[in-house]
Amino acid sequence: MRYRSTRDIEAKEYVTAAEAIKRGLAPDGGLYLPEGTPELTAADIEKLCGMTYSQRAAYILSLFLDDYDKAGLKADCDGAYSEEKFPGGAAPVVDIGGGMYSLELWHGPTCAFKDMALQIMPRLLVRALRMTGEDKLAHILVATSGDTGKAALEGYRDVDGVKMTVFYPNDGVSKMQQRQMTTQEGNNVYVCAVEGNFDDAQTGVKKIFSDKALAEKALEKGFFFSSANSINWGRLVPQVVYYVSAYCDLAASEKIKIGDSVNVCVPTGNFGNIFAAYIAREMGLPIAHFICASNANNVLTDFINTGVYDRTREFYKTMSPSMDILISSNLERLLCRIGGEAVTKELMTALNTEGKYQAPEDMMAKIRAVFSGYCMSEEETAAALRKTFEERGYLADPHTTVGFGCAEKYRRDTGDNTPIILASTASPYKFSADVCRSLGLPVADEDDIEGILNTLSAATKTEIPAPLARTLTLPVRFTEVVAPAKMAEIPFRD
Numbered sequence: 001m002r003y004r005s006t007r008d009i010e011a012k013e014y015v016t017a018a019e020a021i022k023r024g025l026a027p028d029g030g031l032y033l034p035e036g037t038p039e040l041t042a043a044d045i046e047k048l049c050g051m052t053y054s055q056r057a058a059y060i061l062s063l064f065l066d067d068y069d070k071a072g073l074k075a076d077c078d079g080a081y082s083e084e085k086f087p088g089g090a091a092p093v094v095d096i097g098g099g100m101y102s103l104e105l106w107h108g109p110t111c112a113f114k115d116m117a118l119q120i121m122p123r124l125l126v127r128a129l130r131m132t133g134e135d136k137l138a139h140i141l142v143a144t145s146g147d148t149g150k151a152a153l154e155g156y157r158d159v160d161g162v163k164m165t166v167f168y169p170n171d172g173v174s175k176m177q178q179r180q181m182t183t184q185e186g187n188n189v190y191v192c193a194v195e196g197n198f199d200d201a202q203t204g205v206k207k208i209f210s211d212k213a214l215a216e217k218a219l220e221k222g223f224f225f226s227s228a229n230s231i232n233w234g235r236l237v238p239q240v241v242y243y244v245s246a247y248c249d250l251a252a253s254e255k256i257k258i259g260d261s262v263n264v265c266v267p268t269g270n271f272g273n274i275f276a277a278y279i280a281r282e283m284g285l286p287i288a289h290f291i292c293a294s295n296a297n298n299v300l301t302d303f304i305n306t307g308v309y310d311r312t313r314e315f316y317k318t319m320s321p322s323m324d325i326l327i328s329s330n331l332e333r334l335l336c337r338i339g340g341e342a343v344t345k346e347l348m349t350a351l352n353t354e355g356k357y358q359a360p361e362d363m364m365a366k367i368r369a370v371f372s373g374y375c376m377s378e379e380e381t382a383a384a385l386r387k388t389f390e391e392r393g394y395l396a397d398p399h400t401t402v403g404f405g406c407a408e409k410y411r412r413d414t415g416d417n418t419p420i421i422l423a424s425t426a427s428p429y430k431f432s433a434d435v436c437r438s439l440g441l442p443v444a445d446e447d448d449i450e451g452i453l454n455t456l457s458a459a460t461k462t463e464i465p466a467p468l469a470r471t472l473t474l475p476v477r478f479t480e481v482v483a484p485a486k487m488a489e490i491p492f493r494d
């Protein structure tokens with residue numbers, strides 16, 4: 001299977017999966033996409049139903065990463081999705097009533113869905129370095145709105161041949177997220193706060209990636225830059241797996257029959273998670289419709305409804321910070337899949353120079369045929385969180401709640417009652433202060449993380465996840481804050 005950049009109009013360069021994973025971003029600034037999509041028939045799905053999560057993952061990864069050794073991929077999946085890393089199973093599906101199924105993707109080491117990809121991606125990268133004969137060190141740069149950073153740090157800590165720097169917006173992450181990152185263990189990792197919001201951090205990282213002089217300077221020092229953000233194909237392809245897995249679980253438990261349609265609702269930020277579901281649909285998984293759920297930063301809702309993507313708007317800090325994003329990088333992949341490289345390049349150039357673009361109407365018609373966009377205000381999210389807990393007995397984090405609320409709006413608007421797989425993206429304990437406030441529980445001191453966790457646990461009779469409890473016992477290692485203009489200096493320090 002060959003990969004090509006979303007901006008490579010003339011089909012100048014095709015690369016292997018290993019090369020795409022090693023590079024992250026394509027040299028022309030585009031994102032890699034596979035040429036075509038491997039097919040998943042009803043018979044394949046039936047076969048997958050009888051497999052463990054790790055077997056399902058190995059099966060699907062080997063279709064996309066066909067230059068990788070199959071036995072090697074199986075070993076990587078076994079390591080990544082082990083009982084030790086994901087106690088009780090990697091991606092359980094919970095029936096929350098009314099034909100809604102919560103696909104809980106947060107049972108890994110950092111309690112957010114990013115673990116699903118970032119536990120395996122380092123293994124894929126190390127193999128890619130070996131397969132491409134690379135002898136230099138990979139320095140991975142990550143811009144994070146909170147969850148990616150910690151998940152990447154856990155995935156890459158003490159991996160040979162790799163170093164990592166994580167940048168997070170100084171005031172844009174929850175106390176727990178910040179604590180998780182600043183206490184990170186491992187000898188090859190560095191964590192740094194950036195003055196500004198997530199887009200400032202992401203723009204800073206993108207600038208480093210596209211700076212040829214910096215790339216040369218790095219090579220002289222014996223390393224090159226790579227990414228772990230969801231712009232990397234190695235992040236996206238493991239995410240395809242859990243949609244297939246959820247479908248299999250629903251079929252195996254006789255909630256649906258193989259061949260039945262489902263809808264998928266994803267609380268969306270960078271558009272990576274929902275795009276992975278779109279790829280699952282391209283493969284042949286019977287997904288009828290996608291609900292793209294946003295918080296008050298509803299740039300995607302507006303895009304789907306109007307065809308205009310406009311990032312020049314007010315930025316809101318919400319209680320679902322991992323979705324506080326104005327530039328949804330992976331939307332570029334959908335544009336390319338639907339409209340081709342030439343249009344994509346044109347629109348991305350407009351986004352870079354003017355901060356907005358208008359997609360052609362024929363493209364929008366195709367997008368709207370499969371995607372609906374909805375958004376939730378802060379007040380709506382708080383009310384929905386409480387209602388979901390009180391009426392369904394289900395405690396969801398604010399991101400998942402945004403998804404849940406948007407799924408309800410979609411049903412109300414359309415009357416479409418197809419079963420919905422809702423991507424549940426984080427443990428409520430990662431955002432416990434806002435969860436407590438939404439439930440009407442007192443939060444006396446925002447900095448008293450432990451007290452808040454205990455309040456939530458006592459009031460809801462649910463358990464504090466072990467990895468979060470452990471974080472509270474670790475010393476803080478990283479305290480630096482930099483201006484965006486200074487970010488590029490950090491990887492060059494000794």
Ligand SMILES: *Cc1c(COP(=O)(O)O)cnc(C)c1O
Pocket residue numbers: 112113114147148230267268269270271272273274322323399400425426
């Ligand atoms: C990253 C994240 C999201 C958004 O996912 P994208 O792939 O960026 O769309 C949603 N919820 C949580 C908890 C996250 O960590």
